Amino acid sequence: MIVFPPAKINLGLRITGKRPDGYHEIDTVMLQIPLFDILEIVPTTSFLFTSGGNSVDCPPEMNLCVKAYYLLKSDFDLPPVHIHLHKIIPMGAGLGGGSSDAAYTLLALNELFQLQLNRKTLENYAAQLGSDCPFFISSSPKYCTGRGEIMKDIEIPSLSEKWLKLYDPKIHISTSNAYSGIRPQAINKTTEEQVLEPLSDWSDSLINDFETTVFQENKAISQLKNQLYKDGALYAAMSGSGSAVYGVFEHIPKKNQLSIQEWVFQL
Ligand SMILES: C[C@](O)(CO)[C@H](O)COP(=O)(O)OP(=O)(O)OC[C@H]1O[C@@H](n2ccc(N)nc2=O)[C@H](O)[C@@H]1O
Numbered sequence: 541m542i543v544f545p546p547a548k549i550n551l552g553l554r555i556t557g558k559r560p561d562g563y564h565e566i567d568t569v570m571l572q573i574p575l576f577d578i579l580e581i582v583p584t585t586s587f588l589f590t591s592g593g594n595s596v597d598c599p600p601e602m603n604l605c606v607k608a609y610y611l612l613k614s615d616f617d618l619p620p621v622h623i624h625l626h627k628i629i630p631m632g633a634g635l636g637g638g639s640s641d642a643a644y645t646l647l648a649l650n651e652l653f654q655l656q657l658n659r660k661t662l663e664n665y666a667a668q669l670g671s672d673c674p675f676f677i678s679s680s681p682k683y684c685t686g687r688g689e690i691m692k693d694i695e696i697p698s699l700s701e702k703w704l705k706l707y708d709p710k711i712h713i714s715t716s717n718a719y720s721g722i723r724p725q726a727i728n729k730t731t732e733e734q735v736l737e738p739l740s741d742w743s744d745s746l747i748n749d750f751e752t753t754v755f756q757e758n759k760a761i762s763q764l765k766n767q768l769y770k771d772g773a774l775y776a777a778m779s780g781s782g783s784a785v786y787g788v789f790e791h792i793p794k795k796n797q798l799s800i801q802e803w804v805f806q807l
């Protein structure tokens with residue numbers, strides 16, 4: 541079975557508290573985007589994990605696909621499989637690629653071995669693998685709170701038929717380091733309320749709390765955000781804990797001749 545785990549972007553990301561378990565309370569909207577890894581899972585005689593494309597900077601046993609397989613295997617009599625991951629989504633970019641691979645491993649195993657697990661059960665398994673993982677179990681935009689795992693479906697009419705330009709500055713940002721530099725703050729308005737306001741208000745209202753510290757340490761990332769506004773973006777921001785930045789455009793944006801990886805998608 542072949543599946544295509546997508547990347548996500550965060551629209552606004554507020555960090556509102558530090559929890560006793562060391563995680564942070566967040567308030568964000570997450571949206572899948574059409575940038576995909578490729579994941580193939582086939583039954584075999586002994587467990588094997590291989591990967592291609594961009595190299596993943598952790599040993600195979602730490603790969604979230606492998607962790608997802610063994611998590612399900614602890615509760616079900618799963619046969620051995622060969623998992624092959626072709627990595628395309630940039631790592632440490634705030635695009636949730638590893639989380640998506642983990643969620644899609646659960647989804648594929650559920651289907652391949654007819655485990656009959658419903659969405660809620662799959663989300664509970666996903667939450668054990670990472671805070672962003674439950675989001676990838678279903679494909680619609682979500683307003684996410686808690687440590688990211690409390691989700692509510694949301695429609696974002698402002699984004700209908702808009703264009704997205706995404707830059708990968710190729711700067712690896714560790715999520716836990718990024719969180720450790722943040723002082724949580726209470727918020728007056730939720731991100732859900734803000735994304736339902738007109739898109740023309742977003743640049744003044746939507747905030748990613750990671751931008752202040754990440755931009756201070758990496759001027760190149762804030763320059764890319766400025767570049768997106770210069771190019772005519774209606775709204776531009778960093779995704780998650782960075783380093784990827786995106787802009788939302790009314791019309792198809794031109795590609796720049798910057799020596800940097802960029803993608804353009806219609807939403
Ligand atoms: C930045 C976001 O991508 C926004 O969607 C997520 O909050 C990160 O989610 P993730 O990559 O799935 O994170 P996890 O794998 O669960 O946690 C990695 C590390 O990030 C920190 N972490 C993560 C999520 C959260 N709500 N609070 C945290 O403090 C913790 O130090 C944790 O050890």
Ligand SMILES: Nc1ncnc2c1ncn2[C@@H]1O[C@H](COP(=O)(O)OP(=O)(O)OP(=O)(O)O)[C@@H](O)[C@H]1O
Pocket residue numbers: 596597598602603604605625630631632633634635636637638639641642672713715780781782
């Ligand atoms: N399948 C995988 N793909 C990518 N990274 C993985 C995977 N499995 C484990 N990892 C580890 O997770 C780290 C970060 O992964 P990921 O791509 O999800 O980060 P991110 O883009 O910053 O996402 P997030 O928005 O969740 O913080 C990698 O540096 C790697 O060590």
